[in-house]
Amino acid sequence: TRRVMKKIALLCILCSCWLTSLAQVTVQGSAFLDNWTFSPTIGVMAPLKHSAFFEHLRPTYGWELSKKITTVVSLGVHGTLSHNMSHSSNMVDAIQLNMVGKFNISNLMAGYVGKPRHFEIEAEAGAGWGHHFLIGADDNYPIVRCGLNFNWFVNKAYSWAIAFRPAIVCNTE
Numbered sequence: 001t002r003r004v005m006k007k008i009a010l011l012c013i014l015c016s017c018w019l020t021s022l023a024q025v026t027v028q029g030s031a032f033l034d035n036w037t038f039s040p041t042i043g044v045m046a047p048l049k050h051s052a053f054f055e056h057l058r059p060t061y062g063w064e065l066s067k068k069i070t071t072v073v074s075l076g077v078h079g080t081l082s083h084n085m086s087h088s089s090n091m092v093d094a095i096q097l098n099m100v101g102k103f104n105i106s107n108l109m110a111g112y113v114g115k116p117r118h119f120e121i122e123a124e125a126g127a128g129w130g131h132h133f134l135i136g137a138d139d140n141y142p143i144v145r146c147g148l149n150f151n152w153f154v155n156k157a158y159s160w161a162i163a164f165r166p167a168i169v170c171n172t173e
Contacts, residue, residue, distance in 0.1 A: 035068035037076075039163070045082050048168065058084045066102065071112040074102040078126065078145070093133045096169065098145050100126030116158040122149040130171060141173040 045060040046053050059082070066076025082094035106120040124147045132139040147167025154160050 037064070037066045037068070037074075039064040039066075041078075041080070041165070043165070045080075045169075048170070058082055062096075064100075066100070071107045072104045074104070074122075076100050076102065078128075089135070090133045094130065096128060096130045096143055098126040098128030098143065098169075100124050100145060102149065116153055118153050120151045120153075122151065123147075124149055124165070124167065130169075141171045143169055144172055145169045 040061070040063055042059075042061045044057045046056045046058065060080055062078065062080035064076055064078045066074045068074045076099075078096075078098045078100050080094075080096040081092045082096075083092060102122045102124045104120060104122050106117055106122075124145065126145045128143050128145065130141045130143040132141075145167055147165060150164045151161045152163070154162060
């Protein structure tokens with residue numbers, strides 16, 4: 001009897017999954033060139049350990065190119081240039097390039113409402129390559145990036161946003 005009950009329960013679960021999948025409506029007409037975002041970035045960076053945080057803040061700037069795959073998942077490339085991160089005499093002495101995946105927590109938890117919200121939260125994770133320009137020898141290293149994106153859309157077309165993006169970027173070497 002226990003074995004029969006398990007089979008009936010499994011059959012009910014599979015049928016309910018199948019029926020709910022039939023109720024889903026796909027968005028038609030979405031092309032490859034739709035839902036791309038280019039974002040210039042500007043901010044600060046500081047070492048995570050062995051230094052005073054506010055004394056070692058350094059300017060950083062860059063860009064991000066991303067593609068929204070679904071209303072929850074986006075994939076992108078993120079590049080960053082930093083100043084005064086080492087004892088180099090170069091203007092730019094650190095470069096980072098990441099592949100990132102973003103998950104829209106607002107749409108995941110509250111559902112998609114047909115257009116972006118005025119405020120959205122995204123979780124971001126990725127991996128990539130970093131490079132320091134040092135005196136005498138350059139340094140290449142793998143990096144991992146984890147963070148949150150807080151996005152405020154500032155116009156009615158939801159095409160412009162101001163974002164606060166705290167992240168931890170770790171040298172995994």
